[in-house]
Amino acid sequence: MAITGAFAPTGTRPVRWYNYAAYGSMDVLGAGSMAVISGWVLIFYTTFCGLEAWQAGLIFTVARVLDAIASPVIGHISDNMGYTALGQKFGRRRFFILAAIPLLPIFAAMWVAGQTFWYYLVTYVCFELLYAMVIIPYETLAAEMGKDYRTKAKFAGIRILFAQASAIIAGFGPKMLIEWLGEDSADTFLYMGILFSALFMITAACLFLLSWERPPSEVAALRSGEAKPSVAAAIKALYRNLFSTLRIRAFRLHLGMYLGGYISQDVFNAAFTFFVVFALAGSISVASSLLGTMYIVQFVAVMLAINLALRIGPAFAYRLAAASFAIGVIVLLVMWNAGVRSGDALLWVPIAFAGLGRGALNFIPWATYNYMADVDEIVTGRRREGAFAGVMTFVRKLTQSAAVQGVTAIMSLGGFVAGAKQQSPEAITTLALVLGVGTIGMLIFGVIVSFKFKLDPRTHGVLMDEIDRFKSDPDAPTTPETKAIVEDLSGWRHEQLWGRNPVAQVGMTQPH
Known part of the structure; x- marks a missing residue:
């Protein structure tokens, strides 16, 4: 009989x-x-x-830094929410999703024109904190609901497909609204904010109703020997516990690939709309069309990447994706330098290459992320999905804020003038350099890291079999191949695994 409700042992509920x-x-x-x-x-x-450009960048940076500080706290709280009555009733992860639903319209409030710097700072900070409150628990649910490699890969795949579909709306939305409201209407962005706020509330409700977690008893079994942490003990252990995740080798390499793929897109995104409007002599409507088309290509690329990553492994697929994105950026800049401008059909060529690469780069890191808690489990004997989600978000937000602040600061230094209909040749050249050097530089970094990343369907299967062996008989002998694989993934000697290392003790409290 199928298990229903908020909880189900991992792998028992279809x-x-x-x-x-x-x-x-x-x-x-x-x-x-x-x-x-x-x-x-x-x-x-x-x-x-x-x-001004630097003020816009400052808002982005302040919000992301505060979010980066809050994100690990939320991850830690969600890991320990099962100790509370609310966590036992609604789930230690799903409780946060339920609580956030009535607050999500704050996103629309960000897009009200004509307000002060402080208004935009406060609304953006509030949304970023709310975002973290939902996304960090959400990111753990694939590991809570599925155990095997393929199930987790399907969760990652469907997630990125929805992500790309929503990005298509984000890309084409302004163009459709501009046709209705006019090129110079700020209400274009307000209506887009209202639309997305409604979508956020609907999808959060669906997720809460149709997801589940490991039962409290299973989590307790993995954390046997620990007592319920006091507030003081939890705060003291928080950052030691979270940053101990960086002592897991596969996670460090995963972070390198993740940041290479995503920060390259951050730099590109921050500069691209300005580049279209001022370097290619386009408009917001043209930029919307190009972004929307790029997101459509990304959607197709995700479907290709799902099969590609399973067949040839995530690391090699990542390198192919990075090469495609880099080709798109290089071709775009070469065309601009050759005099190609807005409206030329040739612009769809670099957009297609960039979209193919970006779609796969969006999918692959999240596909591999779902297995990081498995590698951690063989090291610590515990499940710390929330800690990994917190660190992922912490590092991502800090680096993203640095990337965007860097782009806006360089734009200002290069002579960019906010509100101007045209920019100087120096400002346009600066935009082109940021777009090219920043994007391709981060792609090269991610590719270098990918050559060291060895987690794939085969090695993950070996890892899970070894975890099962440790659970049944920790002292039973293992094969040399298995030993080599789990040591490469974990970064620890085999005799130190399954709790026999300092990482396993970090953040634990003694029983009363």
């Missing part, structure tokens, strides 16, 4: 298509909001709100 769909749809918030923000918030602030 994952139906609607469970996959509900999980994936939540990335309308995760990626959809970021697509809207990364594509449009800087130009909205500088064109319709009277802010």
